[in-house]
Each structure stands twice: as structure tokens, then as C-alpha cells.
Amino acid sequence: MAAVPYGHPDARRLTQALYAEQHGLYGFADDPDATPETAFDPPGLFLVAHLGQEAIGCGRVRLLDEHTGEVKRMYVSIGARGYGTGCYILGHLEQHAASRSATRIMMETGRRNAAALALYHRAGYLPCPSYVVGRDPRVNRAMTKGLGSSSRGGDREVVLQQGRPGGVDAGAQGGEFLGASELRDALMPPQLAASAT
Numbered sequence: 001m002a003a004v005p006y007g008h009p010d011a012r013r014l015t016q017a018l019y020a021e022q023h024g025l026y027g028f029a030d031d032p033d034a035t036p037e038t039a040f041d042p043p044g045l046f047l048v049a050h051l052g053q054e055a056i057g058c059g060r061v062r063l064l065d066e067h068t069g070e071v072k073r074m075y076v077s078i079g080a081r082g083y084g085t086g087c088y089i090l091g092h093l094e095q096h097a098a099s100r101s102a103t104r105i106m107m108e109t110g111r112r113n114a115a116a117l118a119l120y121h122r123a124g125y126l127p128c129p130s131y132v133v134g135r136d137p138r139v140n141r142a143m144t145k146g147l148g149s150s151s152r153g154g155d156r157e158v159v160l161q162q163g164r165p166g167g168v169d170a171g172a173q174g175g176e177f178l179g180a181s182e183l184r185d186a187l188m189p190p191q192l193a194a195s196a197t
Contacts, residue, residue: 001049001092006037010048010055018058018075025112026139032073045096046073049089056080061093064106064131069097069147071107074116086119094123098147106131108142117141 004011015032022029044062048055057076064070071093076085097105106128109116125143132142 001047001089003045004048006035006046006060008046008048010050011046011058014048014055014058014075014077015073017077018073021075022110026110045093047089047092049076049085051080057085057089059089059093061097061105063097063100063102066101067103069094069100069102069105071105074107074109081115086116087123090119090123094145094147102147104144104146106142106144108132108135108140110139111141120145 002010012032019029019032044060046060047058049057055077057080059074060072061069062072071090074086074089074093076089094105107120107125108130109120111117120143123145125145128142128144130137130140130142132140135142
């Protein structure tokens with residue numbers, strides 16, 4: 001996992017894929033190229049998950065106020081879905097928000113995004129009123145979750161470092177570098193990881 005600027009080529013490629021998918025579902029979507037990098041200036045973090053050299057998922061968290069984090073631009077490539085990648089990214093975003101004194105986290109997704117809604121539900125998010133002015137409740141679903149001091153990425157605490165190509169800069173002990181096979185094992189549920197080796 002690498003922390004990157006919003007304008008990083010991997011971030012742009014993944015957010016464009018998110019845009020294309022959302023546009024296909026709804027006929028419209030927020031164009032990431034129309035979102036200036038300065039829109040993500042509030043204290044936050046943009047993460048990109050890699051499998052080997054390939055960027056497979058991303059997500060952003062920023063603070064809306066001193067106690068509220070917001071998840072944005074969550075996306076996992078179609079071929080990387082079903083292995084826990086979204087949960088892995090979301091856990092890190094939650095951990096980052098909690099480390100910045102956030103006590104709750106919010107997000108919104110579209111009502112047709114069944115996989116995203118299921119992910120957030122499994123992660124403990126509950127429906128809430130829209131917090132974004134002008135959103136259509138027939139299209140958008142806002143959700144929130146309380147954050148405790150134990151918000152963690154996956155089932156182990158992970159230390160994030162600036163990214164290096166070829167793997168994930170995250171680990172349980174001092175941020176050791178994880179390669180493709182370790183990432184696969186970290187992202188996949190144990191029963192799938194065992195069958196993939």
C-alpha cells in the first residue's frame with residue numbers, strides 16, 4: 001500500500017476507472033479530472049494498493065471537521081474484487097482517520113453499488129442522512145460509523161510508509177516491504193489464500 005498524491009498516475013488511472021464504472025451505472029458521475037488536487041488539501045491520505053507492479057485499488061480519507069473523517073474515491077479493479085482488497089484499504093483509511101482524532105467516519109456511495117454497500121455494511125457502517133448538499137436520495141446513500149481506538153487495517157495493525165514500486169509498503173513490524181505473494185495472502189481471506197498457493 002502506498003500513500004500517493006491525488007494527481008499520481010496510479011491514482012488517476014484508478015479514479016478514472018471508478019468514474020467509468022459509475023457513469024455506466026447511473027449515466028453520470030463526478031469526473032475525477034474535474035476535481036482539482038486542492039480539493040483534497042484538508043489533512044488526509046490517498047492510498048493505492050498494488051499487487052506486484054499493478055495498482056489494483058485506491059481510497060481517500062480526509063477530515064470534514066476535527067472529529068469526522070470522510071472516505072472518498074474508494075475503488076477496487078474488477079479483477080481484484082472478492083479478495084478483501086476493499087476491506088484492506090478501508091481499514092487503513094479508518095485507522096488514519098482515528099489517528100487524527102476522528103471519532104466517526106462518513107461516506108457516500110450510489111444505491112446501485114451493491115458490492116460497495118455490502119462492504120460498508122460488513123465494516124459496520126449504518127445509513128445516515130445525506131451530509132452533501134444537493135445529493136439525490138434516490139441515487140446516493142450516505143453511511144457512517146463510529147471510530148474507536150482500535151480501528152485497524154485488516155486483522156493486524158499496519159504501519160504505512162511512502163510507497164515503493166513492486167509491492168506494498170505495509171507490515172505489522174516497522175513497515176516492512178510486502179511483495180506480491182505476501183500481499184495476496186494479506187488481501188485474501190485465509191481459505192482463498194491457502195487454495196491459491
